[in-house]
Amino acid sequence: MTLPEAEITLTVNGRSVRRRVEPRQHLIDFLREGLDLTGSHVGCEHGVCGACTVRVDGRIVRGCLMLAVQAAGCSVETIEGVSESGELADLQSAFHQRNALQCGYCTPGMLLCAAELLETTPNATRAQIREHISGNYCRCTGYQAIVDAIETTLTARRAGRTAD
Amino acid sequence: MKPSPFDYVRATNLTEALALLERHGEQAQILAGGQTLIATLNMRLSAPDWLIDITRIPGLSGITLTETHLVIGALTTHREIERSALVAQYAPLLGQAAPHIAHAAIRNSGTIGGSIAFADPAAEWPACCVALDARFVIQALSGERRVSARTFFRGLYDTDRAAHEIITAIEIPRERAPRRSVFMELARRHGDYAIVGVALLGRVDQGRLSDVAIGYVGAGATPLLAQGAMAALEGQAADADVLARAKAALAQDLDPSGDLYNSPATKRHLAAVLLERAVKQLLA
Amino acid sequence: MTARLPCPIPAHADLAPGADPTVVTRGHIGSPDPRPNARRLLQGRGTYIDDLRVPRLAHVVFLRSPHAHARILKIDSSTASRAPGVLGVFDGPAIAAICKPWVGVLAHLKGIKSAEQYPLAIERACWQGEPVVAIVAETRAQAEDARELIEVQWEVLPAITDMDASLAGDPVLHPELGDNICFERSVDTGGIDEVFAQADVVVEETFQFGRHTGVCPEGRSILADYNAAEHSLLVHHSTQAPHMIHDVLARHFDIPEAQVRVLCHDVGGAYGIKVHVYPDEICTVATSILLRRPVKFVADRMESFVSDIHAREHKATVRLAARHDGTILGIDLRDLTAIGPYSMYPRTSGIEGNQVVNLTGGPYRHQHYRAHMQAVFTNKNVTCQYRAVGHPIAVAITEGIVDLAAERLGIDPAEFRRRNLIPDDAYPYAFPSGVRFEQLSHQQCLDRLLELMDYEHLRADQAAARARGCYRGIGLAAMIEVTNPSAAFYGVGGARISSQDGATVRLEPTGALTVLCSVTEQGQGTETVFAQIAADVLGVSMERVRVITGDTAATPYGGGTWGSRGAGIGGEAVLQSARALRAQVLDAAAAILSCDKAQLDIAQDAVIDRLSGQTRLSLAELGRICYYRPDTLPAGFQSELVATRHYVPRDYAFAFTNGIQASWVEVDIETGFVQLLGHWCVEDCGTVINPLLVDEQIRGGVVQGLGAALLEECCYDDQGQMLNAHLGDYLVPMALEMPDIVCAHVQTPTRTSELGAKGAGEAGTAGAPAAVMNAINDALRPLAARVTAQPFTPERILAALGRV
Structure with a gap:
């Protein structure tokens, strides 16, 4: 029995990659297993926990609810990419200062989720922050520190300066 | 797995x-x-x-306006609908419902056509389409047909679409003056499938309701049109007696099954509470 | 990081006679330092088990019993064995051939009994989710493909799913045990019937608690790498107790202890879930041995729900006797809990019920107490110790019945507590059940809480809201918590579980410090706390302290992280080893500088003159000389720049902590929905080493407790099928519904250690459910409705209101 395979070319964190994949492999497994980008995590594989949140063509998606083959031709960004570019340095610093993480498993997904809010809703209230991240499960923090860190970053960005 | x-x-x-x-x-x-x-x-x-x-097929995505309809391509995402100015103007009910659909990352990818085709009775779009009297454009190799949302949903996850057909668009009738609308649902956590939800449309003239349409989420095997409650409210000022009659009519209109945490009786109770709240908000 | 003047804790020998050793000068200790190790997690550079890259790695999946109770008639894996990528398919007997079975009992839990348990079920499966066949393949997907090809013939047996039916004992789950009672315990101070007969008021209530599970973001994970060439075993494990696992693996697989190494990297949440010996994880090790290659198991979300331990399924009936003035005279408790088909190994499933008996009524000064607890077997997933073991049950029972008594007597619940909480000057104090408290601060905590939440203002708000048809309520929950457990917890019962922990502190040639500690890190910040302590004692900056944990081949021996022991026990071990190293560094400095050691001190990364504060020798220079130019040291002097010390509490079985929480809710009486408007927690965990970390741990614990109160339950049908083994259906708390939580501290350092730290890990989870329950019932009081069965779902609230 030979399993179906497909060749895909896509951009990941700014670099073009070409790989053969099984169509059944979801994007998060592809990033982790195929490209060793282990910063994004598998949490539930049914689209509920948000640990696998990555960006595809500029929008956040659940990495477990998208197949790698679907990402052919797309631009994918992961926590590794946004860390290297420094795009989220202020948010990451605010998370650090506020201790908005404990075990860290949800953190990369939480950061990418929050980043979308920073872009789309610069005047977000605490309630809006909570609503926006309500698809990302954190068992350790109780969420408050995360909300605080996002709020701090929003405020700092509005003031046109970085948080740290 | x-x-x-x-x-x-x-x-x-x-x-x-x-x-x-x-x-x-x-x-x-x-x-x-x-x-x-x-x-x-x-x-x-x-x-x-x-x-x-089918996600890369050109022409299946986007929101446009024709003489008679607001047309939403099947591949239009929940997020696009949520943010569409056309939707806000011509079918605000959809904009009101969209934030209740799961979470940002899901709304970025999920499509209205997929939601209609999957026909989960607990999903928001099917009930909205039933209330709006939308129709679905369904394409097969043999040709195109249009089906009313009110007849499309046949049973639990069972629809009028055949396996060889694809839904290409959702068409919502244009109204000269769009009706007022309210969408409400009860979910224990934001973004979860609702225990029960209601999509209410109507006009208010000197305190009287007209052109009332009520769709229910999670109140039966399919999205339901609460025709009894609609009739009870039509042309009436929604005083306590009228509301009581409308709520009583739900007993016939709805047929919820229980879920893990809620009995059918609880769902019926909550559906009635939501109806009263939605009507009051529509009148407000 | 901001510059800070190091103010080292005075060395023990420097203390004036009679000086209080717990009063320490603080630099980093007490400071809200961010965690250095959080930086890598923020950039996706953590290392969880599934992130490891190992050559020739195979993947194991398990065929699990679909039935709650069934005989295994036949397993046909012939097709699966030939499926693409499959390396091996193993059944129960194949694994049992190389792994000794276990029985989860402890000698100090008198009478506890359980049946022999194997990594894979043999002949009979006893819960839905019990592993039955292990399939190893080159990829996880291939292993899952092959799993579908295995045919098992089952004979379905009657399932015991109700705890009362289990108690009745028909049928008996393990016939060799005689009945279905795993463990029972009674406490009776005597005279309880007389007290109740003479009381002015007696209140009674039955409380029910749904099963929960921990839902760690990272599923349980293990990567076992058996090396046949040297009969050695390297295990990478997402665990809280690497040394315990090390010992278990060595004994059950007959591998010499020295040839086993357990490595614990980043752990994606544990909360007590990852401190147990799981059959599927042991089986993973077995398959690595049988296949002579590395094998990885990562529990997926759905199997986690039926194989991670559950907890908290209790039904408790409690009575309280009081006088008209509110004085509590006695408490009488009957608790029944269902623990699944086996007592978990090696900690047993008897501890939770035991804790309920120990803790119920704990904050109050009544002198009469009677309790009877029974833990019974059922055909549901195994239960065991999960965060705040037994506390949420005991606190809810206690605080629920206390509120009912206050209501019956017409006394404000805050005032009722003030009259009954053990006074702060009554210590040391022995609770009627036998536990002893060193020094608690219930009254101070109550005062602080009422001030923090502005109790009077909230009461006024509540009255105003009621006037407009809005039902708001305030709930209070006082609590005691078991932390810093000594050998009394497990060791005395024969479990090979260390209650002592050790730390090694080493000065590096650059003047940096390396700390190795047997306590592990799961994100609570233990490594940061250790760095803070070592930095303070040795006068070095935080940036120059590296902390290593989670390697049984490198760190001192110890228990790991559980039972709120990281800071209190591990921290004290670090403090003592740092002190010892400090003395050794001064010895070396004195030798180098040819002066009296008493003239020297250490501060700001240098040896200084004690009186003038002038720098005499940087630690880097000292390191350079001692390591690279020892030839220049005085003849006969050998520098020792590493020290190891261990610590275990001896004076008390546990360091009890105390605290109190308040919840402020609004109940929508038409829908039964509860909105959390506010939450407060005042906790006394002794010395607060890092308030930033402690507060977040408490908040996280509160939210776990809020989940218990409102959302979480493992729902089973009467056939023993878990109905919501899915993250969409098992409802965990998410951000939007959770309130902001205000934390405050009263600090009563324990005198059992110099550091004075007690644990803070249980506080939030212990008290939050009771506070919410009392708040809901306070809101519903005008409607004469009460809820007592957790979680308080909309339907249960509507039913209490008579609306459905």
């Missing part, structure tokens, strides 16, 4: 997709936003031989 093996083809146009569907029949599934389908694949609850990806 990982999905069972399947093959994948990305259709480049509608004809190709339809031909693939004809060829593979029940062994194929259409992949649109994938936000439900891929979860079921990951749990091996579904194991098709083929996935036909």
Whole structure:
């Protein structure tokens, strides 16, 4: 029995990659297993926990609810990419200062989720922050520190300066 | 868990997709936003031989206005609907419902066509479409047809769409003056499937309601049109007696089954509470 | 990081006679330092088990019993064995051939009994989810493909799913045990019937608690790498107790202890879930041995729900006797809990019920107490110790019945507590059940809480809201918590579980410090706390302290992280080893500088003159000389720049902590929905080493407790099928519904250690459910409705209101 395979070319964190994949492999497994980008995590594989949140063509998606083959031709960004570019340095610093993480498993997904809010809703209230991240499960923090860190970053960005 | 093996083809146009569907029949599934389908694949609850990806087919996405309808392409995402100025103007009910659909990352990918085709009675779009008296444009190789939302949903996850057909658009009748609308649902956590939800449309003239339409989420095997309650409210000032009659009519209109945490009786009770609250908000 | 003047804790020998050793000068200790190790997690550079890349790695999946109770008639894996990528398919007997079975009992839990348990079920499966066949393949997907090809013939047996039916004992789950009672315990101070007969008021209530599970973001994970060439075993494990696992693996697989190494990297949440010996994880090790190659198991979300331990399924009936003035005279408790088909190994499933008996009524000064607890077997997933073991049950029972008594007597619940909480000057104090408290601060905590939440203002708000038809309520929950457990917890019962922990502190040639500690890190910040302590004692900056944990081949021996022991026990071990190293560094400095050691001190990364504060020798220079130019040291002097010390509490079985929480809710009486408007927690965990970390741990714990109160339950049908083994259906708390939580501290350092730290890990989870329950019932009081069965779902609230 030979399993179906497909060749895909896509951009990941700014670099073009070409790989053969099984169509059944979801994007998060592809990033982790195929490209060793282990910063994004598998949490539930049914689209509920948000640990696998990555960006595809500029929008956040659940990495477990998208197949790698679907990402052919797309631009994918992961926590590794946004860390290297420094795009989220202020948010990451605010998370650090506020201790908005404990075990860290949800953190990369939480950061990418929050980043979308920073872009789309610069005047977000605490309630809006909570609503926006309500698809990302954190068992350790109780969420408050995360909300605080996002709020701090929003405020700092509005003031046109970085948080740290 | 990982999905069972399947093959994948990305259709480049509608004809190709339809031909693939004809060829593979029940062994194929259409992949649109994938936000439900891929979860079921990951749990091996579904194991098709083929996935036909229609997401790159041109012309199936976007929101446009015709003389008679607001037309929403089947591949339009929940997020696009949520943010659409056209929707806000011509079908604000959809904009009100959109934030209740799961979470930002899901709304970025999930599509209205996929939601309609999957026909989960607890989903928001089917009930909204029933209330709005929308119709669905359904394409097969043999041609195109249109089906009213009010007849499309036949049973639990069962619709009028045949396996070889693809929903291409949702058409919502244009109204010269759009009705007022309210969408409300009760979910224990934001973004969860609702225990029960209501989509209410109507006009208010000197305290009287007219052109009332009420769709229910999670109150039966399909999205339901609460015709008894609609009749009870039509042309009436929604005083306590009228509201009581409308709520009583729900006993006939709705047929909820229980879920893990709620009995049918609880759902009926909550549906009635929501109706009263929605009407009051519509009048406010 | 901001510059800070190091103010080292005075060395023990420097203390004036009679000086209080717990009063320390603080630099980093007490400071809200961010965690250095959080930086890598923020950039996706953590290392969880599934992130490891190992050559020739195979993947194991398990065929699990679909039935709650069934005989295994036949397993046909012939097709699966030939499927693509499959390396091996193993059934129960194949694994049992190389792994000794276990029985989860402890000698100090008198009478506890359980049946022999194997990594894979043999002949009979006893819960839905019990592993039955292991399938190893080159990829996880291939292993899952092959699993579908295995045919098992089952004979379905009657399932015991109700705890009362289990108690009745028909049928008996393990016939060799005689009945279905795993463990029972009674406490009776005597005279309880007389007290109740003479009381002015007696209140009684039955409380029910749904099963929960921990839902760690990272599923349980293990990567076992058996090396046949040297009969050695390297295990990478997402665990809280690497040394315990090390010992278990060595004994059950007959591998010499020295040839086993357990490595614990980043752990994606544990909360007590990852401190147990799981059959599937042991089986993973077995398959690595049988296949002579590395094998990885990562529990997926759905199997986690039926194989991670559950907890908290209790039904408790409690009575309280009081006088008209509110004085509590006695408490009488009857608790029944269902623990699944086996007592978990090696900690047993008897501890939770035991804790309920120990803790119920704990904050109050009544002198009469009677309790009877029974833990019974059922055909549901195994239960065991999960965060705040037994506390949420005991606190809810206690605080629920206390509120009912206050209501019956017409006394404000805050005032009722003030009259009954053990006074702060009554210590040391022995509770009627036998536990002893060193020094608690219930009254101070109550005062602080009422001030923090502005109790009077909230009461006024509540009255105003009621006037407009809005039902708001305030709930209070006082609590005691078991932390810093000594050998009394497990060791005395014969479990090979260390209650002592050790730390090694080493000065590096650059003047940097390396700390190795047997306590592990799961994100609570233990490594940061250790760095803070070592930095303070040795006068070095935080940036120059590296902490290593989670390697049984490198760190001192110890228990790991559980039972709120990281800071209190591990921290004290670090403090003592740092002190010892400090003395050794001064010895070396004195030798180098040819002066009296008493003239020297250490501060700001240098040896200084004690009186003038002038720098005499940087630690880097000292390191350079001692390591690279020892030839220049005085003849006969050998520098020792590493020290190891261990610590275990001896004076008390546990360091009890105390605290109190308040919840402020609004109940929508038409829908039964509860909105959390506010939450407060005042906790006394002794010395607060890092308030930033402690507060977040408490908040996280509160939210776990809020989940218990409102959302979480493992729902089973009467056939023993878990109905919501899915993250969409098992409802965990998400951000939007959770309130902001105000934390405050009263600090009563324990005198059992110099550091004075007690644990803070249980506080939030212990008290939050009771506070919410009392708040809901306070809101519903005008409607004469009460809820007592957790979680308080909309339907249960509507039913209490008579609306459905």
